[in-house]
Structures are given as C-alpha cells and as structure tokens.
Amino acid sequence: MNKPAFLISKPYHRNAKYLAIFVILVIGLVLSGCENKAADPTDYSKSYPSQSGGTLIDAMIGEPSGLISMIAGESASSAISSNIFNKLLKYDKNLDIEGEIAESWVISNNQKTITFKLKPNLKWADGKPLTSADVLFTWHAVIDEKTASPYASDYQLVKKVDTPDALTFSVSYDQAYAPALDSWAGLQILPKHLLEGKDLHTTAFARNPVGSNYYKLDSWAHGENLKLSRNVNSILGQAKIDNLITRIIPDNSAQFLELMADNIDSMSLDPIKYSRIIPARPELQKKLALYKELGNSYTYLGFNLKHKPFDDKRVRLAINYAIDKQEIIDGVYLGLGINIASPYKPGTRWSNPALTPYPYDPAKARALLNEAGFTDTNNDGILEREGKPFSFEIITNQNKEREKSAVLIQRRLKEVGIDVQIRAIEWASFISRFIKTGDFDVVVLGWSLSLDPDQYSIWHSSQQAPGQFNFIGYNNSAIDKLLEQGRLELNPDKRMKIYHEFSRVLLEDSPIVYLSAGYGLTAIHKRVKGIDSPAPPAGIGYNTHEWYIPAPLRRNEISAN
Amino acid sequence: MLIGISLISFFIMHLAPGDITNNEASFNPKASEESRQKLREMYNLDKPVIVQYSLWLKRMISLDFGKSFASHQKPVFWQTTDKDGNVTKGLIQEALPITLLINILGLVIILALAIPLGIIAARKYRGWQDRSITLFNFIGFSIPGFWLSLLLMYWLGVMNNWLPISGIHSLDYETLDTWSKIKDTLSHLFMPVVIPSVTGLAGITLFVKNGMLDVLNQDYITTARAKGLAEQKVVYTHALRNALLPLITIIGLSIPGLIGGSVIAETIFAIPGMGKLFYDAVLMRDFPVVMGILTIGSALTLIGNLIADLAYAWADPRVRRGVVQS
Numbered sequence: 005m006n007k008p009a010f011l012i013s014k015p016y017h018r019n020a021k022y023l024a025i026f027v028i029l030v031i032g033l034v035l036s037g038c039e040n041k042a043a044d045p046t047d048y049s050k051s052y053p054s055q056s057g058g059t060l061i062d063a064m065i066g067e068p069s070g071l072i073s074m075i076a077g078e079s080a081s082s083a084i085s086s087n088i089f090n091k092l093l094k095y096d097k098n099l100d101i102e103g104e105i106a107e108s109w110v111i112s113n114n115q116k117t118i119t120f121k122l123k124p125n126l127k128w129a130d131g132k133p134l135t136s137a138d139v140l141f142t143w144h145a146v147i148d149e150k151t152a153s154p155y156a157s158d159y160q161l162v163k164k165v166d167t168p169d170a171l172t173f174s175v176s177y178d179q180a181y182a183p184a185l186d187s188w189a190g191l192q193i194l195p196k197h198l199l200e201g202k203d204l205h206t207t208a209f210a211r212n213p214v215g216s217n218y219y220k221l222d223s224w225a226h227g228e229n230l231k232l233s234r235n236v237n238s239i240l241g242q243a244k245i246d247n248l249i250t251r252i253i254p255d256n257s258a259q260f261l262e263l264m265a266d267n268i269d270s271m272s273l274d275p276i277k278y279s280r281i282i283p284a285r286p287e288l289q290k291k292l293a294l295y296k297e298l299g300n301s302y303t304y305l306g307f308n309l310k311h312k313p314f315d316d317k318r319v320r321l322a323i324n325y326a327i328d329k330q331e332i333i334d335g336v337y338l339g340l341g342i343n344i345a346s347p348y349k350p351g352t353r354w355s356n357p358a359l360t361p362y363p364y365d366p367a368k369a370r371a372l373l374n375e376a377g378f379t380d381t382n383n384d385g386i387l388e389r390e391g392k393p394f395s396f397e398i399i400t401n402q403n404k405e406r407e408k409s410a411v412l413i414q415r416r417l418k419e420v421g422i423d424v425q426i427r428a429i430e431w432a433s434f435i436s437r438f439i440k441t442g443d444f445d446v447v448v449l450g451w452s453l454s455l456d457p458d459q460y461s462i463w464h465s466s467q468q469a470p471g472q473f474n475f476i477g478y479n480n481s482a483i484d485k486l487l488e489q490g491r492l493e494l495n496p497d498k499r500m501k502i503y504h505e506f507s508r509v510l511l512e513d514s515p516i517v518y519l520s521a522g523y524g525l526t527a528i529h530k531r532v533k534g535i536d537s538p539a540p541p542a543g544i545g546y547n548t549h550e551w552y553i554p555a556p557l558r559r560n561e562i563s564a565n
Numbered sequence: 566m567l568i569g570i571s572l573i574s575f576f577i578m579h580l581a582p583g584d585i586t587n588n589e590a591s592f593n594p595k596a597s598e599e600s601r602q603k604l605r606e607m608y609n610l611d612k613p614v615i616v617q618y619s620l621w622l623k624r625m626i627s628l629d630f631g632k633s634f635a636s637h638q639k640p641v642f643w644q645t646t647d648k649d650g651n652v653t654k655g656l657i658q659e660a661l662p663i664t665l666l667i668n669i670l671g672l673v674i675i676l677a678l679a680i681p682l683g684i685i686a687a688r689k690y691r692g693w694q695d696r697s698i699t700l701f702n703f704i705g706f707s708i709p710g711f712w713l714s715l716l717l718m719y720w721l722g723v724m725n726n727w728l729p730i731s732g733i734h735s736l737d738y739e740t741l742d743t744w745s746k747i748k749d750t751l752s753h754l755f756m757p758v759v760i761p762s763v764t765g766l767a768g769i770t771l772f773v774k775n776g777m778l779d780v781l782n783q784d785y786i787t788t789a790r791a792k793g794l795a796e797q798k799v800v801y802t803h804a805l806r807n808a809l810l811p812l813i814t815i816i817g818l819s820i821p822g823l824i825g826g827s828v829i830a831e832t833i834f835a836i837p838g839m840g841k842l843f844y845d846a847v848l849m850r851d852f853p854v855v856m857g858i859l860t861i862g863s864a865l866t867l868i869g870n871l872i873a874d875l876a877y878a879w880a881d882p883r884v885r886r887g888v889v890q891s
Contacts, residue, residue: 061736067837149603152600152603152604152607153600154597154600154601154604155600156597156600157597157599157600206632206653208651208652208653211653212651223739225734226654226659226837227659227660227835227836227837227841228732228733228734228835228837229732229736231736249736251732251736251835252835252837253731253732253835254831254832254835254841255731255832255833255835257715257833258715258718258730258731258832258833258834258835261715261718261719261722261723261730261731262730262731264719264723265722265723265726265730267729267730430848431848432581432582432584432848432849432850433581433582435592436582436584437582461597469598470598471598471601471602472597472598
C-alpha cells in the first residue's frame with residue numbers, strides 16, 4: 005500500500021473522504037491520549053484525626069454464592085459475611101483468642117466442657133435480641149444432615165449443649181478437644197427468629213441476610229456489586245466508615261485499571277504489580293499505600309509416599325537439597341515470600357524458631373542419591389537404579405506460580421540427574437483423577453490453613469482414604485501421637501511444645517519439601533487512614549472498623565463510577 | 566433431535582472427572598469427606614449417570630431446568646417465588662438480557678459497517694480502497710481482543726476519564742433518571758460492544774465483497790449496464806439484493822451465538838453475562854446450569870436454522886420454486 009496516496013482524498017469519493025476522516029480521527033485520538041490527565045493535587049499522605057463517614061470501595065474477583073458462609077464455603081462469601089455476622093470468639097491483633105459476642109468463657113477442669121457467657125443486650129440489625137438460643141440454633145444448623153455443611157466435622161464432636169439462660173451457652177465434648185476454641189471463632193451466628201424451619205440451602209436469607217456485626221447488606225446487584233452500610237444496632241460499637249462497596253471484577257488487570265483510575269480503593273496485588281509496576285509510577289506511589297503480610301498458607305512439593313522411590317527418606321532429602329528454594333522465591337514471587345521450615349506461619353507461637361530450612365546443596369543431594377542406589381550407569385546424565393532411570397512427573401493445578409515453580413524445580417533436579425516432566429491440570433480433574441485416586445508421583449500444591457495448629461486431617465495416618473487430606477500417604481507413628489496429644493491439650497504453652505516437636509519431626513522426615521510462604525500483597529488508597537503498618541500478625545484487616553476516610557480526602561460521593 | 570443433543574451433552578459433561586464437591590473451596594482441611602459425600606447424595610451425584618439423566622429429563626418435560634448446585638440453589642432458568650413471597654431470580658434470566666443486548670448491538674454495528682465496506686471493496690476491487698479496507702479488516706481480525714480491550718481501557722478510562730472501565734452500571738445507577746440510566750448503560754457498553762465488532766467485521770465484509778464480486782461478474786449485470794442503467798441502480802438494486810442472500814444464512818446461524826457471550830470479554834469488562842456463567846459452571850461442574858444453557862442453545866440453533874431456511878425461501882423466489890438448492 006502506498007502511504008501518501010492514502011491521505012490524498014478526492015472530494016468526490018465519499019468513501020475516500022470517510023477513510024481520510026477515520027485516519028485523522030485515529031491520529032487525533034492517539035495524540036490526545038498522549039497528554040496525561042492533570043495530576044490530582046490532593047496530598048493524601050497528610051494525617052487527619054479519626055472521623056466517621058465516607059465510602060470504601062474494593063473489588064473481588066468472584067461473586068459469593070450466598071452469605072451463609074457455613075454453606076457457601078468460599079472465601080468470597082466469608083469476606084462479605086464476616087462484616088455482617090458475629091462469632092462467639094475472634095482472633096485479636098496478635099492472634100490470641102478473645103471474645104467477640106462472648107464476654108468470657110470458662111473451660112471446665114476436665115477440659116471437656118466450655119461455657120460461654122454472652123455480652124448483655126445483644127441485638128440483631130432488625131432490633132430483635134440476640135441470645136444463646138441463636139447460638140444453639142446455629143450449632144443445630146451446622147451439624148444438621150440436611151445442611152451438609154463442609155465444615156460440620158468440628159461441631160459434630162460436641163456431644164452435649166446447654167443453654168441454662170439467655171446469656172449462657174455451654175458445649176461438652178467426649179474428650180478434650182483443643183481446636184474447639186478455634187472452631188467457635190469460625191462459626192458465624194445466624195438469627196433463629198428469621199431462619200427457624202427454613203431450608204438453609206434455598207432460603208432467600210442467603211441473599212438478604214440480617215446480622216449483628218458492624219455492617220448490614222443494603223443491596224446486591226447480581227454480578228456487579230454488593231453494598232453494605234453501617235448497622236446502627238451493631239453490638240460491638242460503630243464502625244467509622246459509613247459504606248462498604250464491593251465490586252465484582254473478575255479480571256485482575258481490569259481491577260488494576262480501576263484502581264489506577266481511582267474507582268476502587270483497594271485490591272490485592274500480584275508480585276509484579278507490587279514490586280515493579282507501582283514503584284515505577286510516581287503518580288500511583290503518591291496515592292497508593294502498599295501492605296504486605298504473611299498469609300497462613302504455603303506452597304510445597306509433596307511426594308506420593310506409597311510410590312517407590314519416594315518411600316526412601318534419603319531420596320526425599322536429596323530432592324529437598326537439590327531444590328533451590330530461594331531461587332523460587334526470587335524468580336516466581338519476586339522476593340515476596342519467605343523460606344519456611346514448618347507448616348506454620350513464621351512469627352506466630354506455633355512456628356518453631358529453632359528449625360531452619362534445608363539449604364540448597366546439590367553435592368549432598370548427589371551423595372544421598374548414590375547412597376540410595378542411584379548411579380548414572382549409561383552416562384546419559386540421568387541416574388539409574390536397577391537399570392531404570394530416575395524419572396517422574398510433577399503434577400500441579402493450573403496456577404501460574406505453581407507452574408513456574410515446577411519449571412525451576414525441573415531444572416535443578418536435572419542437574420543432579422533426575423528427569424522430571426511437568427503437567428498442569430484443571431482443578432476438578434486434578435482432584436478427582438489424580439489426588440483422590442493416589443495416581444501421582446509428585447505434586448506441587450499449597451495449603452491454606454486455619455489459625456489453629458491442629459493439622460490432624462493432613463498428617464495423621466488415619467486420614468488416607470480417598471478424598472481425605474493425607475493423600476500423600478504419610479504414616480509416622482511419632483507424628484500420629486503428637487497430633488493426638490495436641491488435640492487434647494488446651495494449655496497454650498504445653499500445646500506449643502507439642503507442635504514445635506511435631507514440626508521438628510516433620511522437617512527431619514521430609515515427606516514434603518516446603519517451597520515458600522508467599523506474602524499477601526494489598527494496595528489501599530492513601531485516603532484510607534487508621535491501618536496498622538507494618539501489618540500485625542493477624543494482618544491489616546483485624547481492625548477495619550477503625551479505618552476512616554477523612555472528609556477532605558473522600559471521592560465525590562459515589563458519583564465516581 | 567433435542568433429546569439426542571441433550572443425551573450426548575449430558576454424558577460428555579459427566580465424563581469430565583470431578584463434580585461440584587471438588588471445587589477449590591472444598592480443598593480445605595476443615596472440610597471433611599463425609600460432608601462432601603452428603604452433598605453428593607443431596608444432588609443425586611452418587612447415582613449412575615443414566616439414572617441422573619432420566620431424573621433430569623423428567624424435570625425437563627415440565628420445563629423445569631432445576632437449581633444450580635454452585636450458587637446457593639438459584640434456579641437455573643427463571644425466577645421462583647417461595648411461600649414468603651421472596652423472589653429468587655434465575656441465573657439465565659439474569660445473564661441473558663445483557664448478553665443479548667451486547668450481541669445484538671454488536672451484530673447491528675458489524676452489519677452496518679460490513680455491508681458498505683464490502684460493497685466499496687467489491688466496486689473498487691484491487692483499488693486502494695479495497696486494499697485499505699482489507700488491510701484494516703485484517704489488522705482488526707488479527708489483534709487479540711483482550712489486548713486491544715486493555716489498551717483502550719487504559720487510554721479511555723484511566724488516562725482520560727471518558728468512559729467507564731468495567732461493569733455495566735455506575736454505582737449510583739439506581740438514583741439516576743431514565744435518560745441518565747440509558748446514557749450510563751450505553752457508556753458502559755461502548756467498549757464491550759465495539760471491540761469485538763472490530764474483530765467480527767473482517768469475516769462479514771469479505772463475505773459481502775465476494776458475494777458482490779460474484780454477482781457483478783454475472784451476465785445480467787453486464788446486460789443491465791449495456792442497456793444504460795445508472796451504475797447506482799445496477800449496484801444497489803440489482804446486484805446488492807442477490808449478493809446479500811448468503812447473509813441470511815449467516816444471520817440465521819448466528820442466532821444461537823447471540824445467547825453465548827464471550828468469556829474473555831465478559832471477564833475483562835466485568836459483565837455478568839452468559840459466557841462467564843457457562844464457563845464458571847463448567848469449571849465448577851455445576852451440571853444443571855451447563856445442561857440448561859446447552860439445551861437452550863441447541864434449541865435456538867435448530868430454530869435459527871429453520872428461520873434461515875424460511876427467510877431464504879421468502880427472499881429468493883428461485884428457492885421457493887425449487888430452481889436452486891440453497
């Protein structure tokens with residue numbers, strides 16, 4: 005095509021004229037795009053005294069299926085419902101348990117009965133009183149066969165409940181159950197007067213709930229947004245921010261564009277945005293505050309311990325030494341993760357500070373593999389034992405970070421003479437074809453854990469049936485015993501010792517290779533004040549009711565799209 | 566026919582490993598296998614596939630599309646009212662209008678642009694107009710939609726505050742008057758409608774152009790020109806009507822496409838439409854939703870074919886008289 009001819013328009017060619025107009029338009033638009041919007045003159049970093057009012061807009065990628073979280077089960081649901089409902093107990097800033105609607109609780113001498121005393125004059129958002137009958141109703145609901153709550157098992161252990169008066173609720177277990185307190189810090193109390201006799205699976209309450217916490221649901225536009233406003237009957241006092249709006253924006257890039265355009269106040273970030281994109285743009289740095297906090301989750305490489313040669317501890321250790329974990333943290337998480345040596349969040353009481361992760365030591369890895377009988381007999385760079393090359397497949401679900409980690413592992417293992425293939429599989433197939441059937445050699449996966457240290461369902465040898473969580477087939481009587489003890493011990497200090505020992509044995513036995521614990525990364529607009537930084541052990545979200553937006557920094561209320 | 570289609574889709578769906586209890590949220594050490602088993606029983610997922618299919622078919626006979634597993638038992642197709650008068654809207658009922666609106670607007674834009682462009686390209690065949698139209702079409706066709714979307718979102722939404730970035734309504738939508746509501750919705754729909762149209766333009770333009778070229782080379786056009794008819798009349802009255810005939814088939818075939826949204830566009834622009842609904846349902850193994858959409862889709866395909874055939878017969882007397890096979 006001849007470019008100059010393109011621009012010479014003959015007036016009697018209508019179409020040519022249109023083309024010319026089009027070209028000019030495009031050029032004009034591109035040019036006008038180059039000049040930036042006038043910089044926002046507001047100084048968001050100034051400090052202001054705490055005050056009420058304002059609207060906080062955030063975004064999430066998925067829509068909750070309903071707001072009764074014992075049924076919904078997904079994180080999108082609990083993120084919203086935790087603003088609406090209360091629990092008996094909660095975790096404070098330092099991850100110690102304190103009362104939420106319970107004023108106090110007493111553990112009986114035989115450690116089998118817990119008696120909760122509720123705060124007086126509790127009310128639902130509709131003004132009706134909240135009593136121990138509601139707590140009892142909620143317990144009945146969660147263990148009900150018809151409810152089929154995925155989280156029922158903790159509450160099924162309760163053998164006897166009692167509500168001697170409107171403010172007292174007591175539960176008895178057959179034997180002491182240490183994770184009980186954690187479980188009562190997880191159960192959102194539902195109103196009996198609105199739900200009695202209803203089917204929790206179909207009730208309209210799930211989309212139009214009445215709770216007791218700081219906020220109540222105002223409206224829910226399907227697939228678009230959920231709007232919450234302050235609950236004036238809130239039993240814990242009043243939150244500072246008037247309205248919370250959560251927009252549903254499934255695409256991460258679109259969320260980030262909305263954040264840049266100042267249409268949302270906060271979103272969770274990936275490492276690239278956190279450490280590359282935002283720091284490189286002064287206009288974003290000016291208005292966004294970045295927070296990083298350790299989540300209660302980690303990524304690991306797990307062996308199928310029922311398959312040879314992974315039943316051999318030397319082989320597992322060799323692979324552990326052969327993997328450069330720091331390389332994965334730097335390469336995949338851009339340094340925004342830490343190396344761990346126990347399945348607990350570092351810095352919390354359950355994490356054993358005496359343990360150190362296995363270093364990267366390929367020489368030691370080779371020596372261990374030799375010791376286990378692997379040698380390169382045919383000089384092809386791959387080790388063999390009994391004539392068979394050491395070769396296996398790493399499977400993982402379709403998760404970019406896990407796939408990238410697997411690639412780095414593949415290369416490091418090749419260096420010590422192990423041939424590795426990688427397969428990434430869609431989640432539902434991954435679970436039912438491979439994990440449930442035990443048809444895998446090695447997985448790269450992650451665990452997201454609750455704050456209680458009990459990990460019975462993951463490591464105890466009795467939890468290996470299809471669908472249970474000890475799918476790697478770990479079987480160690482010392483670990484079994486520690487896990488059982490840990491469940492019976494309610495004294496935090498004694499319990500801590502048990503789990504420190506548990507972590508030590510686990511690390512030494514190396515049934516999995518801890519790859520990293522990644523930071524949760526969040527950007528929040530600087531107009532939002534009152535956020536703890538650096539993040540306390542519980543994360544920045546523990547005091548959202550104290551966050552505030554000073555009036556001069558508020559966006560022109562809501563008119564912003 | 567519909568039964569055959571539904572039978573095949575039902576079995577293919579169930580051939581895929583996993584069910585609703587295998588979603589990511591269930592991989593939580595607090596969630597026990599027994600409770601998952603209970604869920605499976607509740608949804609009849611423990612029964613053989615053929616039994617599940619007959620249960621489904623039995624419901625379908627009374628046009629009951631069932632309830633979604635994944636989204637808190639929302640009805641799949643149309644709203645239900647419980648005994649307290651609470652209305653729960655159906656998933657398809659909520660997703661369909663927005664998808665239809667986007668797709669119909671898109672189709673109108675494509676046709677409005679593709680027909681004139683195709684005619685120009687055919688009339689100026691191998692002229693610079695033809696070449697630039699072809700070039701423009703191929704650029705549009707080759708640009709990845711999501712990439713163009715993100716660039717335009719950045720440029721129109723972030724750098725210049727001209728258009729909203731995502732969503733279909735502003736947050737204060739409920740408080741607006743009718744005129745502002747329409748304006749608000751249109752500004753939200755601008756990018757999701759226009760960007761896919763750029764990609765879709767190429768095919769239809771080429772279709773019109775080739776049809777036009779074919780017709781313009783026919784003897785009767787030469788005759789028309791020879792007897793001194795005005796060029797405008799030759800092209801727009803005689804040639805165009807014949808050249809547009811194949812378009813009827815294309816439009817008829819695109820009817821089922823109108824209810825299927827694009828997953829990528831809907832995800833990027835945060836539009837709660839049919840594409841996202843179907844995609845999520847497949848990932849979640851939410852069988853009633855998948856089957857509901859497939860059934861409606863296949864019914865529409867059959868209807869679309871019928872309409873195309875009828876319209877063809879209406880437009881082309883030759884087909885009615887059995888002179889040519891369409």
